[in-house]
Amino acid sequence: MNRKILVLPAVAGLLVPALAACGGSDGAGGGGDAIVTGTTDRFIATKDAPAPVDPAYAYDVGSWNVLRQTVQTLMVQPRGEGEPVPEAAESCTFTDSGNERFVCKLRKDLKFSNGDAITAEDVKYSIDRALTLQADSGVFALLSTIDTIETSGDREVIFHLKTADATFPYKLSTPVAGIVNPDDYAKDKLRDGFDISGSGPYTIEPTIEDGEMVSAVFTRNPNYKGSLTVNNEKAEIRSFADADAMGAALEKGDIDVMTRSMTPEQIDKLSNSTDGSIELVEVQGLEIRYLAFDTDAPSVRDKAVRQAMAQLINRGSLVSEVYGTQAEPLYSLVPAAVTGHSNSFLNKYGDPDTAAAKALLTDADVTTPVKLTLNYTTDHYGAATKREFEVLQKQLNDSGLFDVSIKGTAWDTFIPAERNGEYEVYGMGWFPDFPDADNFLAPFLDKDNFLKSPYTNTRIRDTLIPDSRREPDRISATDALTEIQDIVAEDVPVIPLWQGKQYVAARDDITGTAYAVNASSTLQLWELNRGVGA
Structure with missing residues (x-):
């Protein structure tokens, strides 16, 4: 039979109601080995780009997909698309009619993965840092409408904008606005290498060979508190030299899922396959x-x-x-x-x-x-x-x-x-x-x-x-x-x-593939599970 499934999530601006994620991180199940996702993205630290996964620098889809698993943002795009919803924040809203003052209140008892408490000052530090460093990737420009940031107590962050910006909630959902631990991220210098200290749904353990991260194991963060439901205990991203090698690994069962970038020939083959062991999902x-x-x-x-x-x-x-x-x-x-x-x-x-x-x-x-x-x-x-x-x-x-x-x-x-x-x-x-x-x-x-x-x-x-x-x-x-x-x-x-x-191919015992990648090409490893409905 044809194993191709078409998924059409709502795109912002199409007047389709948002489908918000279910909150909490206690939905993990499936246990066992990590769910392994293949990619042809490469993660390389070089002399010109020594800090590929620092939120103040990273500005490509591969690096962002690593950061979205590990670094928490005030807002997040929901699994069914639509308007962004609070993530590290308990609530966020414009408080003026001109869309120039945006206030977020953090969730209670928010912590970094190492157990350190997160305060409003940490949020201010993280975003001010990205704006101050002005990395040559240009990612800081996403936050260019910010004039000043102030805090009120430990849980309230107030953004004063230079001009009205109705898209600002979206920008707070991007990794450049990610909350980092000031103990590990200097104010005046990018953090070299592949270590990440955040409060996202997972912690990361990278495998590095000759300055390249060839794989990364993501383990569910017990201190995570946010709007995402984490459906597995452990996931992995594994980088391949090319799509053919990635496809061969999926066929052999060495990986469970493959995403970008498959070749047109691979997609045609999977789309027309009568072998029910691998499922191809087309995502808008x-x-x-x-x-x-x-x-x-x-x-x-x-x-x-x-x-x-x-x-x-x-x-x-x-x-x-x-x-x-x-x-x-x-x-x-x-x-x-x-x-x-x-x-x-x-x-x-x-x-x-x-x-x-x-x-x-x-x-x-x-x-x-x-x-x-x-x-x-x-x-x-x-x-x-x-x-x-x-x-x-x-x-x-x-x-x-x-x-x-x-x-x-x-x-x-x-x-x-x-x-x-x-x-x-x-x-x-x-x-x-x-x-x-x-x-x-x-x-x-x-x-x-x-x-x-x-x-x-x-x-x-x-x-x-x-x-x-x-x-x-x-x-x-x-x-x-x-x-x-x-x-x-x-x-x-x-x-x-x-x-x-865009497409996701997965072995037939993997669930959650319909939401594994959203319309913005965000990889959502927390949606995946093995043999248990997500």
Whole structure:
């Protein structure tokens, strides 16, 4: 029989009621060995990035999935999506009509995993620390609307914002706002290595080989107090060199679950398999892929060059050739199903058109063919990335207007090079920090954007982003959000390519897989159990 199951959780902004998690950590069951989840994410400490799991630095989906198991935040996105709910906090709310004063009250007797009491001052310390360090990952920008933080007694934290920000509760659910033990995290220095001191549902025991965390065992934290129900005593993340090795481990029973990144071929095979021992679950995903530009680079400084590329790329053909039914063409940074999405690139450029692209370059006196290199990472977004860039290269070169080469680089080298401005054009993916249109726009376009892009649009930064954040009802923010997307389609600091589905494959004795990954690609190990309904 076909073992594929489709799960469609509610996405914020779709007016579907939130399904909150059941509270407490006494739901653990199943006992026995750790439930092992495979991933192709790599966790490497290097000279350029020695603190990959410090909440003040980490800003990739793999590291965040480690932190979400171990570091507690004031708010958390519920298992069924919807608005964030209190986690380390007992309650959180705006206390003014302008959405500029946000107050959280901590749960009673909250403790770090080592038993130390957590106070409001620890929360203030943790968030102030991230803002002060301003790590070059750019993750601190998620908290950029904070003006000051004050405390009242041991349990109340008061955030004063610079401007209204209806998305602020979401931002308090991200690991950069995680509560860390001041005894282990210096105020003025990142914490190197892979040790983590938090109050989340698990403690961590990493296995390190040559500066790389090859696995991590998560043991249920007896001091955890929050809104999550922990359904197992022990879980493990195990890193694999590639998807084929991960798939072979699942087939042999060496691991119980596998997540990102499976190959399109693996997903097709599992989807059509009649073997009932492995179940494939499709979960609604909001992952996007895009090309980004160093708009100061000579080869792409002229907007016409970027517009011509946008005019030539055939997203439908790209998706069908590389990803099949596992992805969909994307014509904006904001994916479909998120309130505020607009097909701005389709509206402006229509179908791929070589003549129109040539006219753009001719009108701007750009000499053709334009020579440039598309850079991609070989080991972060899955094995199909190389094929994707080969297709992009062919599409652009077949026009006769471009002379494109492609270059693949390992992630631990790719990211420092991108941040140092070494690439004129490069491919990236985005897994949302939270499922709101703001998080698909501000991280790319606002001040201190994580790409460190030189592109600046003052209307977007000074007017449209602030205007959109003033609207608690996200539908009311649509006009501002649409204008942002239209400006991006005109100026082309990025070219959106596709949005992907996401999948979990698990052996048939594992329960809880429907909620193992949420729409924001958050790995929720606490949902998994072995042979017992979660």
